[in-house]
Amino acid sequence: NAGVTQTPKFRILKIGQSMTLQCTQDMNHNYMYWYRQDPGMGLKLIYYSVGAGITDKGEVPNGYNVSRSTTEDFPLRLELAAPSQTSVYFCASSYSGFNGYTFGSGTRLTVV
Amino acid sequence: KNQVEQSPQSLIILEGKNCTLQCNYTVSPFSNLRWYKQDTGRGPVSLTIMTFSENTKSNGRYTATLDADTKQSSLHITASQLSDSASYICVLASSGGYNKLIFGAGTRLAVHP
Numbered sequence: 001n002a003g004v005t006q007t008p009k010f011r012i013l014k015i016g017q018s019m020t021l022q023c024t025q026d027m028n029h030n031y032m033y034w035y036r037q038d039p040g041m042g043l044k045l046i047y048y049s050v051g052a053g054i055t056d057k058g059e060v061p062n063g064y065n066v067s068r069s070t071t072e073d074f075p076l077r078l079e080l081a082a083p084s085q086t087s088v089y090f091c092a093s094s095y096s097g098f099n100g101y102t103f104g105s106g107t108r109l110t111v112v
Numbered sequence: 113k114n115q116v117e118q119s120p121q122s123l124i125i126l127e128g129k130n131c132t133l134q135c136n137y138t139v140s141p142f143s144n145l146r147w148y149k150q151d152t153g154r155g156p157v158s159l160t161i162m163t164f165s166e167n168t169k170s171n172g173r174y175t176a177t178l179d180a181d182t183k184q185s186s187l188h189i190t191a192s193q194l195s196d197s198a199s200y201i202c203v204l205a206s207s208g209g210y211n212k213l214i215f216g217a218g219t220r221l222a223v224h225p
Contacts, residue, residue: 004155040217041217042116042201042214042215042216042217042218043156043201043213043215044215045212045213090155090156092155098143098144098205099161100146100158100161101156101158101213103155103156103157104155105153105154105155106153106154106155
């Protein structure tokens with residue numbers, strides 16, 4: 001049982017480049033989330049999804065996009081990378097949103 | 113203004129000693145309060161989840177307490193081990209909607225031999 005799998009683990013982007021952070025869960029969870037973690041700060045919610053075909057903005061959605069075509073996958077898209085998007089990104093899933101979350105191991109992104 | 117404040121920011125203790133981490137919050141109302149452990153380079157892992165009506169919850173050597181009157185929670189670690197070295201994050205789940213989680217910045221604990 002893999003849980004929540006994120007790829008890649010590390011990435012360096014140049015300003016203006018685009019990329020997709022992948023997230024897959026095998027627990028049949030309805031709820032999935034994307035967070036970013038900046039040094040010395042609490043995790044901030046970027047986007048979330050309560051089921052396939054349904055997504056909504058979190059606290060810090062600007063510069064990002066998501067899609068949820070299947071229950072398992074919840075990719076995060078950065079269209080025009082900016083230095084302010086340098087961060088560690090975590091994907092998480094939950095059965096109902098009120099239960100505990102399962103987090104992936106993170107993607108460390110640096111934009112130069 | 114931070115809605116979840118944790119203290120201390122960092123802490124060093126010797127192996128075998130006990131320690132207590134603090135969490136003060138202003139989030140109200142909330143449905144539950146969670147403590148997570150985050151090892152370096154890994155995602156957070158849930159330790160405890162308490163509803164607003166509970167005042168204590170244990171998970172092995174970890175015991176979380178909640179005082180809704182003073183809006184404080186603590187995480188007590190007993191007989192610390194080297195593997196307890198990690199960041200410990202206090203998280204509040206707000207009531208209603210999609211159960212929004214509000215994360216504290218964490219306390220970084222180092223356990224030395």
